[in-house]
Amino acid sequence: MEDRTFWDPETLTDMPLDKLVVYVLKLHHDYIKKTAPLLQQQLHTLANSHDQKQPKLRQIANLFDQIYGDLALHLHKEENVLFPYIIQLQAAFVGNVGISPPQFGSVRFPVRMMMQEHHVADEQFALLIDWCEPMIALPNTEVLIRETFSLLLEFFHDFCLHSHIEDTILFPRALEVENLLLEPKVDDQTESCRIK
Ligand SMILES: [Fe+2]
Numbered sequence: 001m002e003d004r005t006f007w008d009p010e011t012l013t014d015m016p017l018d019k020l021v022v023y024v025l026k027l028h029h030d031y032i033k034k035t036a037p038l039l040q041q042q043l044h045t046l047a048n049s050h051d052q053k054q055p056k057l058r059q060i061a062n063l064f065d066q067i068y069g070d071l072a073l074h075l076h077k078e079e080n081v082l083f084p085y086i087i088q089l090q091a092a093f094v095g096n097v098g099i100s101p102p103q104f105g106s107v108r109f110p111v112r113m114m115m116q117e118h119h120v121a122d123e124q125f126a127l128l129i130d131w132c133e134p135m136i137a138l139p140n141t142e143v144l145i146r147e148t149f150s151l152l153l154e155f156f157h158d159f160c161l162h163s164h165i166e167d168t169i170l171f172p173r174a175l176e177v178e179n180l181l182l183e184p185k186v187d188d189q190t191e192s193c194r195i196k
């Protein structure tokens with residue numbers, strides 16, 4: 001894993017939104033894109049070589065496929081819809097100019113969707129870790145399985161940190177800035193999220 005010693009929650013809280021987006025992209029999105037294909041490959045190699053003795057490995061590989069597929073789509077939505085709008089919000093805020101409501105109505109709709117997807121991924125990861133832990137505890141578990149599961153745990157912890165930064169710093173601050181810029185406010189009850 002990359003060196004994350006420079007991570008400082010205080011600094012992130014004060015970081016301008018556009019820089020925070022770049023931070024999340026560089027540190028966490030890039031990490032997922034680099035690590036997930038490797039993990040996927042290792043999990044399937046293990047499943048293929050232990051098909052008879054340890055069928056749980058196949059279930060683990062299949063669930064990881066699902067998590068990875070959902071995460072890839074999640075990153076795509078953040079990178080192509082939500083984050084560009086957050087960068088636009090920051091530019092309008094700094095330039096002290098107004099902004100037109102986005103096609104999806106308000107930042108709160110994609111934010112709500114992203115937070116829901118974080119929650120679903122959390123639950124899927126929890127199940128995955130539940131399946132892996134008993135195998136790690138076995139004294140005769142082979143080294144490749146231990147190494148792969150250790151990478152899987154690291155991947156999960158990175159996701160927890162990543163979604164925590166988005167849920168508790170980036171998204172609330174984007175909502176705050178949008179509220180300052182957009183008048184009148186979009187009616188939460190009548191608008192629906194049209195993010196694709
Ligand atoms: Fe993200």
Ligand SMILES: [Fe+2]
Nearest residue numbers: 078114163166
């Ligand atoms: Fe996210």
